[in-house]
Amino acid sequence: MNLHTHFLLPFFIALILTKLNLLSWELAVMCGLIGMLIDFDHYLEHMLHQKENRFSLKSAWNNSIKFHRFSQRSFIHHWQGFLILSLLFVIILFFSWEISLILAIGYYSHLFLDYIHLKKEKVLKWKLGNLFMKESRLEIILDIILILGIVILMVI
Numbered sequence: 001m002n003l004h005t006h007f008l009l010p011f012f013i014a015l016i017l018t019k020l021n022l023l024s025w026e027l028a029v030m031c032g033l034i035g036m037l038i039d040f041d042h043y044l045e046h047m048l049h050q051k052e053n054r055f056s057l058k059s060a061w062n063n064s065i066k067f068h069r070f071s072q073r074s075f076i077h078h079w080q081g082f083l084i085l086s087l088l089f090v091i092i093l094f095f096s097w098e099i100s101l102i103l104a105i106g107y108y109s110h111l112f113l114d115y116i117h118l119k120k121e122k123v124l125k126w127k128l129g130n131l132f133m134k135e136s137r138l139e140i141i142l143d144i145i146l147i148l149g150i151v152i153l154m155v156i
């Protein structure tokens with residue numbers, strides 16, 4: 001899934017919790033940012049494995065979207081990271097339940113979105129300057145639903 005979808009889902013979930021007076025809107029925004037930050041491992045893996053343009057964000061982006069020269073997902077995208085981070089969230093829970101909650105929502109929503117990827121879904125591809133872009137129709141529909149949900153939650 002794309003970064004904006006990784007922001008929208010946890011932000012939407014956290015916004016529901018702000019309406020229930022469980023979280024502040026600032027923490028809801030942080031929750032969305034955490035959902036996006038999980039994919040920072042793609043850039044770290046790129047720096048480790050790429051021979052040329054090692055520090056280029058553009059190169060890391062295009063490898064992730066189009067070329068797939070190597071897997072950019074680190075252990076945090078797999079079951080080992082799931083276990084380690086889940087344990088970390090439990091430990092943080094004893095110090096701040098709010099921080100633990102937004103980390104958990106950001107992380108688990110990210111994994112959920114990454115693993116609901118359907119092989120037969122139609123993908124739209126285009127170029128934005130030097131960056132390759134792609135988004136499935138299902139993701140576009142999900143984005144629209146999440147944006148509508150967010151707008152409704154902000155208005156009511």
Ligand SMILES: [Zn+2]
Nearest residue numbers: 038039077114
């Ligand atoms: Zn991811």
